Amino acid sequence: MDKVYISQLHVETIIGVYDFEKESKQSLYFDIDMLTDISAAAQTDDINLAVDYAKVSERVIEHTTAKPVELLETLLEQLAAMILGEFNVEQVTIRVSKPAAVQQARTVGVEITRAKH
Numbered sequence: 001m002d003k004v005y006i007s008q009l010h011v012e013t014i015i016g017v018y019d020f021e022k023e024s025k026q027s028l029y030f031d032i033d034m035l036t037d038i039s040a041a042a043q044t045d046d047i048n049l050a051v052d053y054a055k056v057s058e059r060v061i062e063h064t065t066a067k068p069v070e071l072l073e074t075l076l077e078q079l080a081a082m083i084l085g086e087f088n089v090e091q092v093t094i095r096v097s098k099p100a101a102v103q104q105a106r107t108v109g110v111e112i113t114r115a116k117h
């Protein structure tokens with residue numbers, strides 16, 4: 001299967017378990033791998049037959065900033081369902097990093113893989 005990907009998409013949003021995290025935005029960085037068959041897009045040179053990484057990026061930013069959640073896990077499940085539901089993607093892997101969360105670590109985060117069933 002082919003892959004369309006987005007690397008280090010930066011989004012500022014309210015996210016976190018603790019009260020202080022609900023008061024100011026933090027940076028999240030997303031890496032998204034989307035498995036899809038690119039042959040129809042390649043043969044026709046038609047963006048409408050491609051998984052448009054710009055549109056996926058827009059939707060990820062929109063969803064992430066729309067309604068705050070506490071856990072990265074919750075956000076990733078929602079984003080995976082959105083991408084599989086709205087785009088021609090068979091399987092998606094999303095990794096989110098929250099670099100300010102643990103002072104002693106360069107970054108921390110969560111990664112999930114979900115497929116269409």
Ligand SMILES: Nc1nc2c(c(=O)[nH]1)N=C([C@H](O)[C@@H](O)CO)CN2
Nearest residue numbers: 015016017018070071072073101102
């Ligand atoms: N597995 C997770 N662990 C933690 C999360 C999370 O979303 N998933 N979140 C926090 C806090 O919000 C943290 O970022 C603040 O330091 C802690 N652990």
